[in-house]
Amino acid sequence: MKRLKIAVIALFAFVAVSNVNAQDENNPWAVSFGVNIIDFYGSDDFSDQVKDLLGNSDWNFLPSISRITGEKYLDKGFTLQLAGSLSKIETLRSKDDSDFMYYNIGANVKYDVNNLIGETGWFDPFVYLGGAYASADSQGEGMLNVGMGFNTWFNDNLGLSFQTGTLKGFSDKVRAHYQSTLGLVIKFGGKDTDGDGVYDKNDECPNEAGLVEFNGCPDADNDGIKDSEDACPYVAGLAAMNGCPDADGDGVADKDDMCPSEKGTKANKGCPDSDGDGVVDKDDKCPSTSGPAANNGCPWPDTDGDGVLDKDDKCINEAGPASNSGCPELTSADTLAMLSEYTKGILFDFDRAVIKDAAAKKLDMVYDLINSTENIIYVIEGYTDSVGTTGYNKYLSERRAESVKTYLVKKGMAASKLETVGFGETNPTATNATADGRAKNRRVVIKLNE
Numbered sequence: 444m445k446r447l448k449i450a451v452i453a454l455f456a457f458v459a460v461s462n463v464n465a466q467d468e469n470n471p472w473a474v475s476f477g478v479n480i481i482d483f484y485g486s487d488d489f490s491d492q493v494k495d496l497l498g499n500s501d502w503n504f505l506p507s508i509s510r511i512t513g514e515k516y517l518d519k520g521f522t523l524q525l526a527g528s529l530s531k532i533e534t535l536r537s538k539d540d541s542d543f544m545y546y547n548i549g550a551n552v553k554y555d556v557n558n559l560i561g562e563t564g565w566f567d568p569f570v571y572l573g574g575a576y577a578s579a580d581s582q583g584e585g586m587l588n589v590g591m592g593f594n595t596w597f598n599d600n601l602g603l604s605f606q607t608g609t610l611k612g613f614s615d616k617v618r619a620h621y622q623s624t625l626g627l628v629i630k631f632g633g634k635d636t637d638g639d640g641v642y643d644k645n646d647e648c649p650n651e652a653g654l655v656e657f658n659g660c661p662d663a664d665n666d667g668i669k670d671s672e673d674a675c676p677y678v679a680g681l682a683a684m685n686g687c688p689d690a691d692g693d694g695v696a697d698k699d700d701m702c703p704s705e706k707g708t709k710a711n712k713g714c715p716d717s718d719g720d721g722v723v724d725k726d727d728k729c730p731s732t733s734g735p736a737a738n739n740g741c742p743w744p745d746t747d748g749d750g751v752l753d754k755d756d757k758c759i760n761e762a763g764p765a766s767n768s769g770c771p772e773l774t775s776a777d778t779l780a781m782l783s784e785y786t787k788g789i790l791f792d793f794d795r796a797v798i799k800d801a802a803a804k805k806l807d808m809v810y811d812l813i814n815s816t817e818n819i820i821y822v823i824e825g826y827t828d829s830v831g832t833t834g835y836n837k838y839l840s841e842r843r844a845e846s847v848k849t850y851l852v853k854k855g856m857a858a859s860k861l862e863t864v865g866f867g868e869t870n871p872t873a874t875n876a877t878a879d880g881r882a883k884n885r886r887v888v889i890k891l892n893e
């Protein structure tokens with residue numbers, strides 16, 4: 444008896460340092476094997492019953508496996524327990540006053556108290572209520588069975604169970620008594636679909652084998668960040684980068700870093716910009732000199748040094764003021780001389796007023812020369828050769844003059860700065876006796892309006 448009492452005390456001590464895993468749907472089945480103690484009431488007085496329970500002088504104990512149970516978890520903390528016990532009774536009212544066998548078979552419904560008080564983390568108490576058929580000295584009857592107990596576990600499947608309660612009948616064939624049990628309990632039947640050791644109920648990834656510390660979810664790259672929260676699940680990385688690596692340590696994850704081997708800034712997607720001009724070094728043709736993106740990060744040149752950048756300078760090799768687009772300002776005499784030279788090549792085919800490509804190039808030069816001038820009116824004079832009637836030739840020369848005016852206006856010149864006049868076959872510049880001479884006479888001349 445002393446050994447059993449020491450075992451019970453040791454069990455209570457063990458509870459204080461054990462981890463608890465209550466029986467639930469993860470491991471719905473359990474069996475236990477152990478011993479039981481039968482203690483008959485000495486009297487109907489409650490104080491005597493308490494003394495009987497706490498004392499051990501009238502404990503009846505069979506030194507072998509004398510109790511077997513089978514259990515099935517139901518739902519919401521309730522478990523059905525089937526139990527069978529056997530004992531040898533040597534003390535009924537006083538020590539060694541009896542010698543007969545005792546057994547009972549019954550069913551109890553257990554309730555896990557942790558469902559009310561919350562998981563204790565080290566103690567798994569329960570209460571139970573049920574009934575049993577008990578037989579003592581060949582007399583048997585049905586008895587009400589009520590009590591309490593607790594489980595404590597070595598691991599998820601193996602533990603110890605202690606339970607104590609009272610059985611009371613209604614026909615006095617079997618004296619009311621206490622029954623206390625101590626046994627090894629084994630639970631099983633838990634569902635673990637992916638076989639990772641985490642039951643499906645607690646497994647956040649039940650179809651993928653994972654780690655216990657991640658509630659059953661995998662960490663494929665072993666970087667300490669579970670795959671579901673890892674932006675780079677197959678490449679080890681940093682928690683600060685959501686599981687992605689940052690090879691150059693610039694705070695931009697490699698997957699988002701346009702320059703993963705060079706430290707840069709988030710604003711430049713991980714690329715450096717040495718000269719701070721907003722063009723990253725890899726795209727900057729002048730990485731050490733600030734320049735606009737439109738010129739690939741290089742400063743605009745000013746070839747003639749006139750303060751007008753080449754991109755805006757219409758005379759990049761000749762210095763001139765910005766007011767004249769970087770070109771040197773011309774005197775009236777210069778303008779007239781250049782205008783006379785440019786208009787020499789504005790010629791037309793026979794009986795046509797359509798501007799040819801060669802004439803268009805000359806007109807482009809004329810436009811650049813005179814468009815910016817102010818308060819000046821220009822006259823466009825049209826001419827023909829001597830072939831045809833005088834009246835028709837005058838009409839044709841007017842068409843040629845209007846054709847030139849239309850071309851210049853389309854380029855942007857104000858129509859108010861241009862006048863047209865047709866002189867027909869008058870004022871030839873060459874003889875009309877030859878084809879070459881006639882071709883030179885089919886012309887347009889642009890002059891200042893004097």
